[in-house]
Amino acid sequence: MLAFRAAVEAHDMDAVEALLADDVVFSSPVVFKPYRGKAITAAILRAVERVFEDFRYERVIGAADGRDHALVFAARVGDREISGCDFLHLDTSGRIAELTVMVRPLSGAQALQAAMAAQFERIAEEAQATRRTQEAGARQAG
Template sequence: MEARDPDAIAATLADDVVFRSPVAFKPYPGKPITAAILRGVLRVFEDFRYVRELGGDGGRDHALVFEARIGDVAVEG
């Protein structure tokens, strides 16, 4: 994401990835839909950067916390 390379992003996703968002009403399972969502994010977010990494017990669950801008609005996710 930080390199803004949609092909590299898609290549790193697991086939069984699930995209979850606090602004979406449901999870989106699968690599194709997750890659499409992240391509859209690249078009909207500016100054994207990761600020923290979270991991659950056993290494199964994982999340990356980010900061970015949408115009003049700062966002974190």
């Protein structure tokens, strides 16, 4: 999905969030249970953007008009190099319904887990603030 890649590479996290379905399911490379919902997924992706250094996509796999894409990336967390892949599945409206991230090697995944754990409180606060904003907007619209 070129729009997702472009938004990530531009560090435009608002554009990334706009591409997520409301009920998106995010599967982390370092946590067993998937996260559900746009607010928490967007907050996690903002934290990843803060944690990854020298992030770059190296290739995209999948047909441009298809609903499944794999975006291969490389990055660094501290002194650990990471290789990984973002697997995207789009819903019928073209929004990201599923986002699964896998990374290697183990030492890189461990560095990522530690860095993300340090972001946990901020992630929870950002997700809660987003949910409150969404709920207020829904009340005003309804």
